[in-house]
Amino acid sequence: MCLGIPMKVVKIDREQKLAQAETGGATREISIAMMGDDVKEGDWVMVHTGFALEKLDYKDAQELLSLLNAVAMEDPQWKNRSG
Amino acid sequence: MKKPAKSPGPGEMQSLLRNEKAVKSVAREIVALAGEREARIMHVCGSHEHTAVRFGLRTLLPANIELIAGPGCPVCVCSSADIRDAMEIAKKGAIIATFGDMLRDKTPYGSLEEAKAGGADVRIVYSPLDAIKLAREETKRKVVLFGVGFETTAAPVASMVSEELPDNFSILTSFKLTSPAVETLLKSGKHHLDGIIAPGHVSAVVGVADWARFPQKFKVPAVVAGFEPADLLIAVLKIMQQIAAGEPRIENEYTRLVRFDGNPLAMKAMKNAFEVRPAFWRGMGIIRNSGLFLKQRWDDLDARKRFGVESKVESEKDLPKGCHCDQVVVGELHPTECPLFGKSCTPSSPYGPCMVSGEGTCYVWHRFGDPRQLRRLRGGA
Numbered sequence: 001m002c003l004g005i006p007m008k009v010v011k012i013d014r015e016q017k018l019a020q021a022e023t024g025g026a027t028r029e030i031s032i033a034m035m036g037d038d039v040k041e042g043d044w045v046m047v048h049t050g051f052a053l054e055k056l057d058y059k060d061a062q063e064l065l066s067l068l069n070a071v072a073m074e075d076p077q078w079k080n081r082s083g
Numbered sequence: 084m085k086k087p088a089k090s091p092g093p094g095e096m097q098s099l100l101r102n103e104k105a106v107k108s109v110a111r112e113i114v115a116l117a118g119e120r121e122a123r124i125m126h127v128c129g130s131h132e133h134t135a136v137r138f139g140l141r142t143l144l145p146a147n148i149e150l151i152a153g154p155g156c157p158v159c160v161c162s163s164a165d166i167r168d169a170m171e172i173a174k175k176g177a178i179i180a181t182f183g184d185m186l187r188d189k190t191p192y193g194s195l196e197e198a199k200a201g202g203a204d205v206r207i208v209y210s211p212l213d214a215i216k217l218a219r220e221e222t223k224r225k226v227v228l229f230g231v232g233f234e235t236t237a238a239p240v241a242s243m244v245s246e247e248l249p250d251n252f253s254i255l256t257s258f259k260l261t262s263p264a265v266e267t268l269l270k271s272g273k274h275h276l277d278g279i280i281a282p283g284h285v286s287a288v289v290g291v292a293d294w295a296r297f298p299q300k301f302k303v304p305a306v307v308a309g310f311e312p313a314d315l316l317i318a319v320l321k322i323m324q325q326i327a328a329g330e331p332r333i334e335n336e337y338t339r340l341v342r343f344d345g346n347p348l349a350m351k352a353m354k355n356a357f358e359v360r361p362a363f364w365r366g367m368g369i370i371r372n373s374g375l376f377l378k379q380r381w382d383d384l385d386a387r388k389r390f391g392v393e394s395k396v397e398s399e400k401d402l403p404k405g406c407h408c409d410q411v412v413v414g415e416l417h418p419t420e421c422p423l424f425g426k427s428c429t430p431s432s433p434y435g436p437c438m439v440s441g442e443g444t445c446y447v448w449h450r451f452g453d454p455r456q457l458r459r460l461r462g463g464a
Contacts, residue, residue, distance in 0.1 A: 003130060003441075003442075004130075004283075004284045004310070006093045017246075031212060031243075033239075033242040033243070034239070034346055034352065036348060046284065048235045048239065048284060049232075049235075049236055050211065050212045050213070050239070051238070051239035053235060053239075053284060053287050053288060054340050054341070054342075056093060056339055056340055057339060057340075058092075063338075064100075064317070065099070067317075068099050068100065068105040068108075069105075071102075072099055072102040072105040
C-alpha cells in the first residue's frame with residue numbers, strides 16, 4: 001500500500017481533478033486532487049493507490065548525482081547504458 | 084569530474100541509484116567512517132525493507148551496523164477489531180472494497196478471505212477511486228471502502244471526502260500515523276536506536292518536519308530516504324556522519340520528492356477529514372495520537388456509524404498463539420529467528436500478519452531473502 005509508482009502526466013482534467021498518467025507503456029487514470037494548479041502535462045508524479053502524492057523534481061538532486069555519477073561513470077556497464 | 088549537463092529523468096535516476104559501483108562506493112564510505120562504532124538504525128517502511136533485502140544491502144554493511152525493520156507495514160499492525168468491523172458490515176449485505184493484502188489477514192473471527200468464501204461480497208480494489216466507481220455501478224448496493232494504511236493511503240481518502248460522493252458509499256477507516264509508533268518505541272526505553280530512516284513517501288505527505296522531534300527530543304539522527312539501494316545506503320551514511328560529529332539532526336536524502344513541510348494540500352485534506360485519536364497497533368497495543376478517524380461532520384460517510392459496528396480488540400497482543408509478530412514488528416526479532424518462519428508460516432499459508440502482506444518483514448524475507456545475507460545477521464558465520 002505504500003508502493004509508489006512514478007508516472008508521467010499526459011492529460012489533465014482540472015475540473016474533475018483527474019489525469020491520465022503513464023508508466024512503462026501503461027496508462028491509467030489518477031487523481032490530482034492533492035496537486036497544486038502548477039501540475040502540468042509532462043510532469044512526473046509519485047502515485048499511491050491511484051492518487052498523485054507529490055511531484056518529482058530533480059532540480060535539487062545535483063548533490064546526489066555528483067556523488068554517484070563520478071563513481072558510476074567508471075562502470076563500463078553504465079557507460080554502455082547511457083551511450 | 085564535471086557535473087551532468089542536465090537533470091536526468093526517473094529512469095536514468097533509477098539506474099544510477101541501482102548502479103553496483105555507485106552503491107558499493109557508498110557502502111565503502113560507511114565502512115570507513117563507522118570503524119568499530121556500533122549502530123542500530125531503524126527504518127519504518129515495508130518498501131525500505133524490500134529494497135534492503137532484494138538488493139542484499141545488509142551484506143554491504145559492516146557487522147557493527149544493524150539495519151532494523153520497524154513498524155512499517157499497515158496490514159501487519161491493522162487490529163483484528165477493524166477487520167471484524169469489515170466482516171460485520173459485509174454480513175449486513177454491503178460490498179466491502181479493500182486492498183488485496185487485507186483479505187488474508189487472520190483474526191480470531193476468521194479472515195475476509197474466509198468471509199468471502201462463505202458468501203460475503205468482498206472486492207479487491209487498487210485505488211479508493213475504484214471503490215467509488217463500484218458504488219456508482221452498484222447503485223442498489225451499499226459499498227464500503229475498508230481503507231487501511233499510513234499517511235500515503237489516508238491522504239488520498241481524505242482528499243475525497245469533500246467531493247460529491249454517491250449516497251451508497253461510505254468508509255471504514257483503519258488509518259495510522261507513522262511517527263507516533265517510533266516515538267512510542269523510543270519512550271518505552273526498551274529500544275535503543277542510533278538512527279532513524281524516515282519513510283520517503285509518508286514524508287512526502289507529512290514533510291521532513293514531522294521527524295524533527297527525534298533529533299530534538301531524543302537526540303537520534305533522522306534521515307528521510309528514497310527507495311533505491313543507493314538512497315537507503317546514503318541515509319545510513321548520513322546517520323553515521325551525524326553520529327561521528329555528535330550532532331543529531333534531521334536530513335532529507337529524498338529531495339527529488341519530499342519537501343520540508345510536506346504536501347500542503349494533502350495535509351489540509353487530512354485535517355479536514357480526520358481527527359487524531361489513540362489507535363490499536365497489532366502486537367504493539369494502543370498508541371496515543373496515532374489513529375486517524377473521520378471527524379463527526381463526516382458521520383454520513385463513516386461506515387462504523389452507518390452500520391453500527393465498533394468491535395474491540397479482545398487480547399493484549401491481538402496475535403494468534405505462538406506468533407512472534409509482536410517482536411518482529413518492532414525489530415526485536417529477525418523473521419528467521421521465529422520458530423514458525425518458513426515452516427507453519429509461509430507466504431502461501433501465512434500464520435501471522437507479518438507474513439501476509441508484501442510489506443510485512445516476514446513476507447519480504449521469505450520471498451526475497453538471500454540465505455547468505457540472512458546468515459550474516461546476528462553473529463552468523
